[in-house]
Amino acid sequence: MATSSVVDDITRAAVDLFSTQGYANTSVQQIVEAAGVTKGAMYHYFESKDDLLFSVYERMLSLQTEHLEEIVGRGASTAQTLRDVCVDVIETSIDFLPEGTVFFRSVHMLSEPRQKEVTRRRRQYHDVFASLIERGQEEGLYRTDVPRAVLVAHFFSDVHYLSNWYSPEGPEDKVLLAQQLTDLFLVAIKA
Numbered sequence: 001m002a003t004s005s006v007v008d009d010i011t012r013a014a015v016d017l018f019s020t021q022g023y024a025n026t027s028v029q030q031i032v033e034a035a036g037v038t039k040g041a042m043y044h045y046f047e048s049k050d051d052l053l054f055s056v057y058e059r060m061l062s063l064q065t066e067h068l069e070e071i072v073g074r075g076a077s078t079a080q081t082l083r084d085v086c087v088d089v090i091e092t093s094i095d096f097l098p099e100g101t102v103f104f105r106s107v108h109m110l111s112e113p114r115q116k117e118v119t120r121r122r123r124q125y126h127d128v129f130a131s132l133i134e135r136g137q138e139e140g141l142y143r144t145d146v147p148r149a150v151l152v153a154h155f156f157s158d159v160h161y162l163s164n165w166y167s168p169e170g171p172e173d174k175v176l177l178a179q180q181l182t183d184l185f186l187v188a189i190k191a
Contacts, residue, residue, distance in 0.1 A: 007045050009035040011059075014052050015098050023053060023106035054114045057103040060096040061121055064089060068128055078139055082132045083182055086155065090178035093159050094168065101163035126152055133189070142189045155185050 013034035017026040028049055032042050046052040071084045093100055107118065130152050136142040142151070158181055166177065 006035075006037060006041055010037060010042055010045065010052070011056060014049075015056060015102050018053070018056075018102040018106060019098055023049075023102070023109050050109075050111050050114055053103070053106055053110060054118070056099045057107070057118065058121075060092065060099055060103075061118075061125070063096075064092050065121075065125055067092065068125060072128065072132075078132060078136045079141055079186075082136060083186065085129065085132065086182040086185060087178040089159055090162075090181055091174050093162055094166065094174040094177070097163055097166070097168065100160075104160055104163070126156070129155075137191075140191055143191050146189075151189050154188070158185070 010031065014026070014031050017030055017034060021030075026049075028039060028042065031049075031052070032039050035042070042052075046055065067088045068085055071088060072081060074081070074084075076084070107115065110118065130148050133142055133148055133151055137144050137148070166172075168174065172180070
């Protein structure tokens, strides 16, 4: 088995088990059995179950951060950049819906150093997002009567709540839903 295949198998098994049984109720033995690997193989790639949970979220956050940097790097207008970032966050969150669901239900179980790392990485992303809103406020595009932190929280609360109601098998595909949620957000913050 290739390295990425083993890591993918372990991660997929962990996400499946964490989502059905919960993080605390899932043992390493169950994960390796479901993945069809040995404990040694798992510990070769992940230091602990905590490390595995962190990696589940880290993969999604790393991808979203890469996309954010690419979108901002295009140099489009503030309005277009913010729109593209919003759509991307929603679409990638849907692509990683099981991982995001597991993570947000279990983040409080991460070790303190891992929780701090997650907070630091999310803060970096949110700071860039907030800077786009700030730039738009300076350009007269977005409202200033609501604190920027509230505007950012408003958007991300919708994103983080997706797993509670959205189903990829439902009538709305991710592209349409991403456009709809983005439009609702941008109308709400328009000056």
